[in-house]
Amino acid sequence: MFVELIPILLFVCACGVLLLGYPVAFSLAGTALIFACFGIITGVFDPNLLKALPDRLYGTMTNGTMIAVPLFIFMGVVLEKSRIAEDLLQNMARLCGPLPGGLGVSVILVGMLLAASTGIVGATVVTMGLMSLPTMLKQGYHPSIATGTICATGTLGQIIPPSIALVLLGDILSSANQQAQISLGIFNPTPVSVGDMFIGAIVPGLLLVAMYLVYMMGIAIIRPKWVPPANNLAPIDWPTLVKSLVPPVLLIALVLGSIIRGAATPTEAAGVGALGACLLALSRGQLNLKRLSEISQSSMKITVMVFTILVGASLFSLVFRGFGGEELIHHFFDQLPGGVLMATLLVMVVIFLLGFILDFIEITFVVVPLVAPVLLMMGVDPIWLGIMIALNLQTSFLTPPFGFALFYLRGVAPNEIKTQEIYRGVAPFIVLQLLLIGALALWPSLATWLPSQLNPVP
Template sequence: MELIPLILFAVVCLVLMLGYPVAFTLAGCSLLFAGLGIVTGSFDPNLLKALPDRLFGTMSNATLVAVPLFVYMGVVLEKSKIAEDLLQNMARLCSFLPGGLAVSVVLVGALLAASTGIVGATVVTMGLMSLPTMLNQGYSKSLATGTICATGTLGQIIPPSIALVLLGDVLSSANQRAQLNMGIFNPTPVSVGDMFVGAVIPGLLLVTMYLAYVLVIARYRPQAAGGHQSKETTHWPALLLSLAPPLALVFVVLGSIFAGVATPTEAAGVGAMGALLLAMAKRKLTWQAFKESCLAATKTTVMVFTILVGASVFSLVFRGFGGEELIEAIFHSLPGGAFTATLVVMLVIFLLGFILDFIEITFVVVPLVAPVLLMMGIDPIWLGIMIAVNLQTSFLTPPFGFALFYLRGVAPKNVMTADIYTGVVPFIVLQLLLLIAMAIWPGLVTWLPSQG
């Protein structure tokens, strides 16, 4: 009977691997186990009475309002072709560098990842916009595809990131539950703004590592990076003027959060409205683009919140069967204490990243393991950033990385799957190095939030 929570988790993963919808799998399997538990007397039916309040609390959560707004901001920039113009202008700005196009892909990919926030959307957008150009300019297929896949996953770590919004909300609840279990009756929540601040240094480090890798390849293997520098004349004033508006939008959104002027939700509203005004000013907000933006943002929002509803049912039933106590007992029985427990959680999340999207892992796995880790003294901000980078790495890992599948779907036929797999390996190594660095020096994450 003590193993029922683990059996429930295994059944959910198995059904997901069969291709059934995530939200309905989570809720359906959980309610089925709850029904069997009620019949056998191993589950208290009164626990299900708490479900309506939990769902209402989720839907009235002001923090989660930032999700549709950040998604809409990114979708508008994409559908109105502002993102495409940004890539072209950034490519001209970096044309004097060896490997300048790849450098511009990393920089623009980081900006798109921050504004779009969804890995699939960023990888597909960058693949359609930049991959044909890179191949035409003589870039090797592996370097071109690896750069695009890796920069597309930066949305996991660079604020304002939807992944960090969701992780911040989940970890806030987990931290309050952990503190209540430790007898602290005035628990402190985890701020999404602090999550954003904590991600700044790791995000900048990762982008810097990507840029350094691209520049080193262009220096020592020029035939893999186009083979030559552009001789095109750059009109700097006009170029900088065209780059200023979209960059200003991103910096206003982040600056208002970091300065404490606006909450992440309020900044998301500013970003969404700013993207609309920017598209209107450039006369690129056609009626078709507006409709597509609204539809795409609505689909993503409905997907996120439907999964959240299913995950709420799952977590309630999991705890009803004593799952939280089981995880706590397992973690405390591990040799090495908090270090080993954290290592095991990171490994499990990494492996689950092959079959589950970051949203499912955030809503299903993190609420189960985070309270126990936090009670063991782990810093919630550090844990959240570690999980974000971990998931980012799993999305690139062959053969099941989601980012690889996204790019495979839009890549030309002459680009082989093996080219994509080969191209992402160096970037996976860089991400693992960042994870190790954050584990050795937690201050990379925690120092900046502590200054506020």
Template sequence: MAEFMAILLFISICVVLMAGYPVAFTLAGVSLIFAGIGVLTGTFDPGYLSALPNRLFGIMNNQTMLAVPLFVFMGVMLEKSKVAEDLLESMSRLFGSLRGGLIISVCVVGALLAASTGIVGATVVTMGLLALPTLLKRGYDPGIATGTLAATGTLGQIIPPSIVLVLLGDVMSSAYQQAQLKMGIFSPKTVSVGDLFMGALIPGLMLVGLYVLYLVAMIFIKPEKMPAIPQEELGEVEWGKLLGALVPPLALIVIVLGSILAGFATPTEAAAIGAVGATLLALFKGQLNISQMRSVAHGTTDITCMVFLILIGASLFSLIFRGFGGEHLIEEVFQSLPGGVLGAFFLVMLVIFLLGFILDFIEIIFVVVPIVGPVLLAMGLDPIWLGVMIALNLQTSFLTPPLGFSLFYLRGVTPRSVSTGTMYRGVIPFIGIQLLMLVIAYLFPGIITWLPEQIYGK
């Protein structure tokens, strides 16, 4: 009966989330209702809730999670400082005269902006406002144009510094510690956000390369869909302006990641460096004033409060789910699957991919990963490899209809002449590319584990 309640709790939360209720209050509210029912029916021990105050204090006292508002501040500040506008104008003049050059420029600039901001909504909306009207006006295929813009915006979720990796790093670290306890291992070893940053760097860059290869292939297959622009319309390339637009954001990314790589700073300290650097960049560009700071502060506060409220709700859910014996049920199911650990891994990846059609990545991280993570890690999977594989899988949730958030953001700035169906068709090849990257990372796990081993010896 208790295990049945655990299954019903998970299903009920998914149904209520799909109905559109706020995530944090859904997780906490539905879980408390089920806990009350469980106490009345004798299937839930209320003693499990005694651990909640310590968990909440741990969330508020978590130094790793401090990186979330700092990276968000960095991203919002860069969005407001017109980095994308300057980059896109310069890159378009450089490559726009080549067939398909404009869309490849959009892909490269989108990747740089995604790596700089790490915020999907900001990247997609900014690039949509700046690039989409020009692409449509120049005769580019609407499906290819919208698909590229939506897909490049998701790169900020896998290319570090990434908020997804920060959140996933904290959840995976907790899952790894639980897995060690299951195996009777008492070790201080954990999974840090820096480990995931290093593990995701090569797959993220490879994904950008696969996007560009797809666009180059489309140039040869359907050249009429990506016409060249006459150089006289573009004007001369201003190399000084190009370098001035390209070097500052690249330097900021290198400093933030380099400080982590070299061991000079933790991810949280590197996030603080990035926040200060983004502010200085906005100052040098003349984009920093009181109104701007107020806007950045509001944006940062909104996103940070959302994340922490969801984390608190998820902590309550995981406690009550465990109190119903849900963790033991998952463990029994995984161990009974054909194929052992690989069968369990493939099932989890399939479930995460399918949930991406209906749930946000934050919900999946805080609801699903704490349940399946300890079991998979106890079965012997490498924690860094598993974390990056989950992050790659979560990236598809931004593109999969009907609730792909990149599609929502882009729909808001796309002309009515471009149908939603055209946008959906445009992102299908990029979903396929992301799944291909998952397959490559599975077949060649060294793509993920090599850099952390070289840097940290893990």
């Protein structure tokens, strides 16, 4: 009986070490090694399993899909540091600002584009907070509306492609889908690509942005004093607006369009995006050797963090499976009343709660590989599951009191902004995201229809 509980104890201890503040990658790897040594000494863990670790890591590092991660990160950092988003926000504010709620609409639209270009929640929230929050407060926006809008649009990087989260989820779910179908006796598994994840996220992502815009316009009608028209803004300069808007939109459209049409793999499209971002920054006079060095260092730090966590998570999942953790999850879900519906609901609740203490990278590398094969064997669509997980984590990052987006904005917000106002501001957006999750649960075709039309399975 004690041996069967070891996987649960391993998971609990890993979470406990993380709560103590130790680095994620070393917490996962260190906890796994300690339990593996204990298992080897007591004879309940096969030491030969650890010999598979080098092959797994080598296979991961040579995975062509994972090369897209540093390239998309580089593309986002270039667009962030070249002041493209700042110029775009200023021009969009001049266009929409004179209308009630117009400045909020501008923030949502620019945040959507910035999310599509960076794909990193923390970078988007901090950037939008520094650029737009002082202007919104100066123009008389209610603090809760301003902060809630910035937090919500900052988390769009989870679901708006090309998202780093979708790249990682697509790769993990592809492996999980192959594992599940082989377990069911299907030796020619249906492929699930990162491109499918991107295509599946288009409709939910646009729906979420549309819901944000409708909410902002509703506030302008019901509470116009909370979102007053922006005054003292320079008149709109249409050539400048077109110059600031068209190039980044074309770049994002080129990256996504090449993936959707099958002209390029996500990795190839990421390379095109990285090169295009450099050319765009160079054409604006925002790229020199010093800035390129800063961009490279920032991209390297984020990339190293991702892959270091991947190494720790690979060791953790290997030891977890070595103690029979996967069979324990299978047995638990089989005995769970309610079938696939209850199993999916339970997984979503657990991921939502873990989103308070873990970033999406850790959850993607640690939790998803453990539960996804079981759910896929029960008939859950992998694209739908990936979109649901991304939306679920996006909601978790907004939810008080532990949401990561709240901490990011709190760090750059003025001291006169109370934390309670940030909490009140994100509440309506949390409701909107829960409504979208509910709609996806009722109508999975919102995520699966477009991939099936563009990439039909023969």
